[in-house]
Amino acid sequence: MSSQQSTQTMKPATAAKKLGVYLPATPASFQEGVVTRAELNELQANPPEWLSELRRTGPHPRPVVAAKLGVSIAGLARGGVTEALTTEQIEALKRERPEWLEKERTTQAEVRKEAARIKQRNAERAEQARP
Numbered sequence: 427m428s429s430q431q432s433t434q435t436m437k438p439a440t441a442a443k444k445l446g447v448y449l450p451a452t453p454a455s456f457q458e459g460v461v462t463r464a465e466l467n468e469l470q471a472n473p474p475e476w477l478s479e480l481r482r483t484g485p486h487p488r489p490v491v492a493a494k495l496g497v498s499i500a501g502l503a504r505g506g507v508t509e510a511l512t513t514e515q516i517e518a519l520k521r522e523r524p525e526w527l528e529k530e531r532t533t534q535a536e537v538r539k540e541a542a543r544i545k546q547r548n549a550e551r552a553e554q555a556r557p
Contacts, residue, residue, distance in 0.1 A: 434462065434463045435460040435461060435462050435463075436460065436461050436462075436463075436466070437460065437461075438452070438456055438457050438458070438459065438460070438461060440461075441456075441461035441465075441466055441469075442456075442487075443487070444466060444470075445466070445469060445470065445477065446481065446486075446487070446489075446490055447477065447480045447481065447486075447487065448480070448484065448485045448486060448487045448510040449487075450485075450510075451480055451484070451485050451510070452476070452480065453476055482513065483512055483513045483514070484510065484511060484512035484513045484514075484515075484516070485509075485510035485511060485512050486510055486511060486512070486513070486516070487510055488502055488507075488508075488510065491507065491510070491511045491516060494513075494516050495516060495519060495520070495527060495530075495531070496531045496534055496535075497527065497530035497531055497533075497534050498530070498533075498534055498537070501526075501530030501533060501534060502530075504526065504530065505524070505526035505527060505530060506526070
């Protein structure tokens, strides 16, 4: 491996995305620096307390919120959720089950079902095309 690859750096926003955390909730030292590939690997392998706590309680970035609620990111926006949410806020939404959330979960389930159907159809076509 070349020395350039081992010292490859990324912006804090990229590192936060790869770690699945909300950048504004990270420590200032993380937000203001750069992260090397080795540092990212170390954070993933041995997360410090701040990272473990963020992953546990949030606030979480929208992709994580969407996954925890079982909806798409667009579904969050349609439901009026545009900010990061804490784990507590996500759990409250699950308990309250607002109409928009139920609708978006149904939509997401239909999208997954259709994707699975298309994948199966394509696999069957590929099998039939074999000599």
